[in-house]
Amino acid sequence: DTAVSQTPKYLVTQMGNDKSIKCEQNLGHDTMYWYKQDSKKFLKIMFSYNNKELIINETVPNRFSPKSPDKAHLNLHINSLELGDSAVYFCASRAGGREANVLTFGAGSRLTVL
C-alpha cells in the first residue's frame, strides 16, 4: 500500500532518446514535486504542482516537461536525453495545513543514460 509510487524504478537508455517517469500518490495531498539527486547525493528541486497547477519551475532545461493530469499524478517526460541527466529522480507529495512542508517521497527512479 505504497503512499508515493514511481515507475519505473530503473531506466537505462541511450543518449538522444525520450523517456517518461510516472508518479502517483494515494495520500490525498494537493502538492507534488520532482527532485533530482545527482551522483554526489545533492538534492535539487525541479518542479512542483499544486492541484494540477505548476507552482515551481526551477532552472531546468526545456527538455524536461512535467505533466499533472490530476492532483494524484505527476509525470516527468524527458526529451533528447543527455549523459548529464543520469541521476535518481524522486517524486514527493506534501500535506497542507499543520504538516506543511513535510514531504513524503517515493523510492526513486534511477535513470542511466549511456
Place this chain on the structure above:
Amino acid sequence: AQSVAQPEDQVNVAEGNPLTVKCTYSVSGNPYLFWYVQYPNRGLQFLLKYITGDNLVKGSYGFEAEFNKSQTSFHLKKPSALVSDSALYFCADGGYGNNRLAFGKGNQVVVIP
C-alpha cells in the same frame, strides 16, 4: 533567502555511542527546519521538524534536534546509535507556505558495530 549547511561529509560513530549530525542555517525571517533520513536505495523519510515552540524537538527512531538561535544551528542527535542508523541524513529549510524545501548536501552516518 534560505539555506542550510551540513559541514561534515561523513560521521563515524561506534554503536552505543552518542550520534550528532550538524546543521547550520542561514535564513531571512523565521526558519522552518527539518531533518530527513535516506536509507540505501530508498526515498527520504521525514524525521522531525522545528517551526516554533520548544527548542528541543523529538522525532522518529529516537532522534531529537535542538534549535539554537544564537548559534544558528539545528543539530540532530541520538543518545545511543544503532548499526541500523547508518544512512544519509539531510537537513532542510522550508519557510511555511513557500512550497519548497531546500536541502543541505547530506551527511553519511556510519555506525560501527
